[in-house]
Amino acid sequence: MAEQQKKMVEAITAMDEDFAKWYTDVIKKAELTDYSSVKGCMVIRPYGYAIWENIQQDLDRRFKKTGHENVYMPMFIPESLLQKEKDHVAGFAPEVAWVTQGGSETLTERLCVRPTSETLFCEHYAKIINSYRDLPKLYNQWCSVVRWEKTTRPFLRSSEFLWQEGHTMHETAEEAREETLRMLKVYEDFYRETLAIPAVTGRKTEKEKFAGAMETYTIEPMMHNGVALQGGTSHYFGDGFARSFDITFTGRDNTLQYPHQTSWGVSTRMIGALIMVHGDDNGLVLPPKVAPIQVAIIPIAQHKEGVLEKAREIADRLSETFRVKLDASDQSAGWKFSEYEMKGVPLRLEIGPKDIEKNQCVLVRRDNREKLFVSLHELEAEIARALALVHDGLYERALANLQAKTYVARTYDEFLDIAANRPGFIKAMWCGDSACEDKIKDETGGVKSRCIPFVEEHLSDVCVCCGKPAKHQVYWGKQY
Amino acid sequence: MAEQQKKMVEAITAMDEDFAKWYTDVIKKAELTDYSSVKGCMVIRPYGYAIWENIQQDLDRRFKKTGHENVYMPMFIPESLLQKEKDHVAGFAPEVAWVTQGGSETLTERLCVRPTSETLFCEHYAKIINSYRDLPKLYNQWCSVVRWEKTTRPFLRSSEFLWQEGHTMHETAEEAREETLRMLKVYEDFYRETLAIPAVTGRKTEKEKFAGAMETYTIEPMMHNGVALQGGTSHYFGDGFARSFDITFTGRDNTLQYPHQTSWGVSTRMIGALIMVHGDDNGLVLPPKVAPIQVAIIPIAQHKEGVLEKAREIADRLSETFRVKLDASDQSAGWKFSEYEMKGVPLRLEIGPKDIEKNQCVLVRRDNREKLFVSLHELEAEIARALALVHDGLYERALANLQAKTYVARTYDEFLDIAANRPGFIKAMWCGDSACEDKIKDETGGVKSRCIPFVEEHLSDVCVCCGKPAKHQVYWGKQY
Structure with a gap:
């Protein structure tokens, strides 16, 4: 609890503000x-x-x-x-x-x-x-x-x-x-x-x-x-x-x-x-297949009669198929929402008195906060479906990011401009000489050849750096 | 094959002849x-x-x-x-x-x-x-x-x-x-x-x-x-x-x-x-729960029509439930028997033309070489039963060894005699003084206190070594 309370106080740094700090904040808080x-x-x-x-x-x-x-x-x-x-x-x-x-x-x-x-x-x-x-x-x-x-x-x-x-x-x-x-x-x-x-x-x-x-x-x-x-x-x-x-x-x-x-x-x-x-500004976001907890079960108004019992029943039932955690601690529901968002748990399952009346529960996706009202009869199937949607959603979002941040440079000026202003991958032609790799790295503060792709595009006839005949199309970029 | 042929030549040392050499031989050959x-x-x-x-x-x-x-x-x-x-x-x-x-x-x-x-x-x-x-x-x-x-x-x-x-x-x-x-x-x-x-x-x-x-x-x-x-x-x-x-x-x-x-x-x-x-003089003997291969399938007269096909069918079927290896190599059946005995595989399954006719196969236990003729209809259940028997057989044999080689010493002469002539555990009383442990170790070439058991027996009133009042019953023995 002492540890947990401390966590409430410190917020994590926003990604856009300081990505490196955001990274270490997430690691610490998760x-x-x-x-x-x-x-x-x-x-x-x-x-x-x-x-x-x-x-x-x-x-x-x-x-x-x-x-x-x-x-x-x-x-x-x-x-x-x-x-x-x-x-x-x-x-x-x-x-x-x-x-x-x-x-x-x-x-x-x-x-x-x-x-x-x-x-x-x-x-x-x-x-x-x-x-x-x-x-x-x-x-x-x-x-x-x-x-x-x-x-x-x-x-x-x-x-x-x-x-x-x-x-x-x-x-x-x-x-x-x-x-x-x-x-x-x-x-x-x-x-x-x-x-x-x-x-x-x-x-x-x-x-x-x-x-x-x-x-x-x-x-x-x-x-x-x-x-x-x-x-x-x-x-x-x-x-x-x-x-x-x-x-x-x-x-x-x-x-x-x-x-x-x-x-x-x-x-x-x-x-x-x-x-x-x-990850995002609320913390870790884990793909379901490697998430230590796939479903975090949060009882709503857990002091009310029957809520905790029902939550436990659901947890027992689901733990045969999924990696599940029921949080029955005396923290507020809001605190728990933040905690499992921070930990990147793909699905949150909320169950309260009104849900119990309707024999349903609420599933909330970590990746886009979409809410699904789900009948308890079809819970396993619905969770499996939702986890698959989270996986696909994460993949699509990452792919869109990769595509949006992949640029083409045909001239060295273009190359230097992208390297200075638009972090991402640069597709450009290369003569095959490591001297050009050295020059690029020096003049861009660390852009290196990532790889020669299996299917190369023909973007121009000459090396983006020295102008000699091009041998390969290369992906370039800074690296961790 | 080159490696395998070499193995045929060297036999392993018998346990009774040189236990240490037997141990390293088993490790090498398995x-x-x-x-x-x-x-x-x-x-x-x-x-x-x-x-x-x-x-x-x-x-x-x-x-x-x-x-x-x-x-x-x-x-x-x-x-x-x-x-x-x-x-x-x-x-x-x-x-x-x-x-x-x-x-x-x-x-x-x-x-x-x-x-x-x-x-x-x-x-x-x-x-x-x-x-x-x-x-x-x-x-x-x-x-x-x-x-x-x-x-x-x-x-x-x-x-x-x-x-x-x-x-x-x-x-x-x-x-x-x-x-x-x-x-x-x-x-x-x-x-x-x-x-x-x-x-x-x-x-x-x-x-x-x-x-x-x-x-x-x-x-x-x-x-x-x-x-x-x-x-x-x-x-x-x-x-x-x-x-x-x-x-x-x-x-x-x-x-x-x-x-x-x-x-x-x-x-x-x-x-x-x-x-x-x-282990025994034929090599390793592995308990089924940790054996990398639980059942070694050896086709008999595998050149005859239908034998390998049937062996493969059985291997595929069994691999859903057990850790199975089919050896369809061109080594002789006798060579394969020795090989999987050396490797300690708990069960050998033999399948030949006559077995196929009768829709049966032969199971041979590694621990006691007992043969079982088993209908292919009930194969999974029979293998599960046989594996459990191997486990129990190994446990019983090890327990009998432990019990047979556990001795009681009431006097120091008895203690020294057992230590010199009968390797095993010695139950004896002890005063609680480490000086007696040192003396025993020195005078027996390395017998040490193994432990004070949770339920102590009262074997005598005095320490087996110094004769002072006894505090504990101790298990003594040499160790690796």
Whole structure:
């Protein structure tokens, strides 16, 4: 109660006033995370963690359905193992945490706390892959990883975060490429079907790809304020790591060959995306499939005879089908309305004496506050329908935002004007030279290539930056 | 196949010949773990991890049913935070891994990789507990922890392992004590109902309790060879940590009070217990509730017309209710029998041309090789019944082992004789002085007090070791 009363006093900052402040206000008031005394590390509180559990369950089902198995690798990587693949170590060494002491002894070789686990998977694969019959190996791991970040924000960029990392090995390059794109598609489906988030997908440029990868594919949702979030990546490695780690197999033609590799991952960043794509000035707005509470039941005039009993009866009945919370506390109904709006609960169910008389209740959608009067006879069906409407409503709204904030630039002046004045994605042609990416980033305060989409539009013949012949259409934008 | 053929050649060591070697052979051949280049850290392979996932799901349901919520705390603990509770730091500091560098900078304060998270939970609780209305807080975390072990063995003792750690705060000492015992009971039920493992439970002596706890309760199953495994612990802390971390709340009487705390945990050690309690000379024997594959379907004479089709039809049908694997590979039926026995699959289903004619199949129990001829009409019901029989059979056999290897010692000579010649638990009286525990441990090569049971037997009036008046009946035994 003490905590709750404090919450009544502080209002959250409006999105338009200060988006960054709005974001941290929502996280605090919805009780998603807490800060800890460890630099850049967050405590994920029960309500935040419950969102992650729902995300995990859904994704894990998708991974298993596509033939993947879960494993667990050590959290430490000996320095010599990390150094086996040159590009990889160059990319990660500057941002890892090093263990140098175990108990009272100084280690002869320091160990890094895994920033990602390609090297560990490769070491294991070298031992268990001998024949083409052992392929493919389709492993995934759920764990936490550490990247020593200088500036951190809950969910978006933290020194430690939770994620999954898939690491697979294949007989041919073609199969590995198929896997890379299959898993990007799994992410895309998951974003759309479960998180209600639309996104742009495509290939990263050379400059932006993962350390050690031959190709990196990405899913890039747009936040409400027009800024991109790299929402998940899928990498094709060729046989580079396999050569560095001496992973070989006897092929169908009895020759010794190197397998072809992929990796792919998404993280607790997705919770950041949920907040910034769907949230509003009243707080969090959660898509029904990951909401820890799908229906908040609020008794109206609960002191009146029969109201609480009826509310409990409904809660018991609904909890067999939905994630339900009955709030029978002595707070006012108005306080409860705000509380569950803040927490982003997709549906509020109000039940009072008059409703009981008519054998009905009121459903209120979080996304648009639409009220539905629903007969108690058809409650389950009506709630299922309303939850589907909330999901679709959220998706449509996010898609409209993404479309409205996607611009086309044909000249560099146009590009600079949009970058300065209209936050969002910019579609523009590019020559393929990373020098233009550097120039754009410098002259726009951070606009980067997001990706080369799978279906490119022909917007002009020349690079928007240097005027040389264009090779690709690129999505550009600032990012978290 | 290359891997599989190698397996055919090596047989596993017999249990009676060399139990330790048998244990590592089973782990290797059932593909539960692999060694890594990181000292004392293991790779948990898909089959091993699938057991852990089943354990997790079952336990998590039990935790949530008793009102607990999951959270995630940082994996690092600043040295100053670890030092806040004196007994706790003294217990853990000698065996932690220290991070001293982040990226290229040397940290001003070193961070330990969590060996357990009391200190982090306390830091968080200090911020969110203000009033008696905020209590109880019933949090749990699934994560990995690190303890820098000198000698390690897969699952039993490794530098990193997976576990859950519950940390709860209560208004009164009585409520915290109730929670401590409630969670021990949850573990006991889980061991019996899910792992099919009987155990002795009770309170640890002062000498054996957890660093910083007032009381530690333990569950101690007995391995097949008579050696104990500390299978899970539940601790009552009183308000010691609360005082060290300045966690206070306003009580019902409006005074400032310290809350009362518990913690409790079980780990991947339980997989070690599964192996050593139920396994036999043919390999792993898994209780049906955690077995990744509950029924292995082996087609007999699979080249004959209709056999594979029927096997596939049965597999599809059964996979709606059970975890099923059809092995349609070109290995011989005999090879497959050994393979799934090695992997501990509770039931084998054989289906061949003659069975198809009679519309039946053969079920073979892993625990006792009993054969059942079953009509395909009643297959689901018969499999469910057979799985329940396997579970009960495993429990009964383990209980018989525990009872047969539990001895009573009334004199010190008896005690030494049993300790030297009959591995198992020894019930004997104790004066309450840790000097006797030290003496017994020294003179028996490692027999320790397992616990003081909840219902003590009166075996004699005096301590089995020193002859002074007895205070308690204790279970003694060697441990992993």
